């Protein structure tokens with residue numbers, strides 16, 4: 250079953266077009282990845298999917314339903330959840346308050362206690378720092394909090410925008426392990442990454458983006474073997 | 486002589502609490518919406534007239550506070566959708582001009598209806614005397630009402646789900662929307678609360694001093710000075726800033742003419758902006 254789909258999506262900022270007809274699909278229970286260098290429009294695509302910026306042309310479908318013009322908060326209410334680039338935790342709120350904000354929607358509030366236990370299990374460090382202000386956490390801890398906060402929203406699909414950005418290699422591995430764990434739990438995810446090797450290794454399906462277009466797609470294995478990818482991104 | 490000083494300081498504290506209340510409104514609107522509300526003074530004046538007419542119809546202005554507050558929220562939400570909603574993402578100059586035109590509209594209409602002659606609420610609630618010091622009851626009640634409203638606002642912001650959403654929007658609007666918060670509603674509500682605080686402060690001031698439709702400007706200036714003292718965006722800073730300004734104002738007028746007060750307030754404003762632009766107390770919602 251296809252959870253999320255974009256069809257020939259075009260959008261941009263002001264007069265400048267960034268996406269030139271992007272079509273992707275994310276299937277239930279799978280980890281779908283989008284890789285591509287800096288500035289090719291990955292974040293822009295995710296912003297359009299969440300409704301943070303308006304779509305110029307094309308459609309967005311969630312479980313087959315058209316949501317192209319739906320406001321962001323209504324998409325979240327339906328279970329379309331994004332952990333944004335740059336984490337965006339609420340700095341003057343405690344870790345616990347941040348997690349509560351994640352469970353803001355009616356749907357998520359009902360399962361709040363359950364989810365809280367789940368994310369504290371996943372990130373014991375957050376439990377230790379429950380009453381600490383989020384702004385005082387380290388970069389890695391803030392990323393964990395951002396992911397945990399996303400999980401609190403009870404996502405039908407969790408969208409992650411470069412969760413390893415700016416993290417040390419060790420923390421990057423930790424984040425990837427978490428993503429793998431969530432995948433094994435059956436969570437549907439759409440991951441945007443520049444860390445090509447690590448992402449392809451755990452992806453079910455992947456898209457390669459360049460200059461606002463999808464340049465290639467296939468299973469993680471297929472892409473890892475592809476000559477073009479190896480040259481362009483893996484430096485082998 | 487000492488009695489006069491103590492008298493002034495107590496008056497200053499009580500008035501400072503009311504000034505603080507108005508400033509919290511300004512501060513909240515800035516903190517959540519990043520809008521500098523140049524119509525704040527006009528709404529303070531509108532609060533004064535609302536209290537006046539409620540009193541004329543036989544309602545005690547203090548009992549009228551909930552009504553004035555509710556009216557302020559409704560009016561603020563309406564004004565948000567008419568004048569601010571479409572330009573909330575535009576550069577700050579747009580919202581500045583928009584709130585300025587709201588101010589011109591209210592003051593223009595108010596001048597037409599009520600002219601600029603002074604009005605006063607003729608209310609007597611006695612006074613409190615300790616030794617040689619006598620404090621007017623109206624000031625005492627105004628101070629207490631301000632404290633109560635500030636505490637209620639804090640409970641709202643820190644203990645309720647909607648209040649937490651207001652704080653989340655003030656910290657990061659996109660992130661708040663990504664939590665499933667309808668941020669448009671939160672922005673409208675925040676503007677409503679800010680206006681309600683301005684109108685309520687106006688109503689309380691109207692029980693103490695005579696006023697005209699133009700009086701709001703004086704208190705708007707005080708609100709700006711207080712916010713700069715306490716750090717824009719911080720309610721508790723605004724309250725402390727209000728206390729500082731109230732005390733300074735009441736103590737210095739023992740020595741110098743009242744007419745110089747705005748000059749001194751401007752001097753404080755400029756001095757703080759030069760020395761520590763983030764506000765003497767800093768802080769965030």
Ligand SMILES: Nc1ncnc2c1ncn2[C@@H]1O[C@H](COP(=O)(O)OP(=O)(O)O)[C@@H](O)[C@H]1O
Nearest residue numbers: 262263267285286287288289290291292293294
């Ligand atoms: N808020 C914005 N306003 C204008 N241009 C933007 C904005 N955000 C991104 N861009 C531009 O859009 C292009 C794609 O950016 P982005 O989607 O952030 O790329 P990626 O996430 O793949 O690194 C870049 O050229 C970038 O400069």
Ligand SMILES: [Mg+2]
Nearest residue numbers: 291292334411
């Ligand atoms: Mg990006």
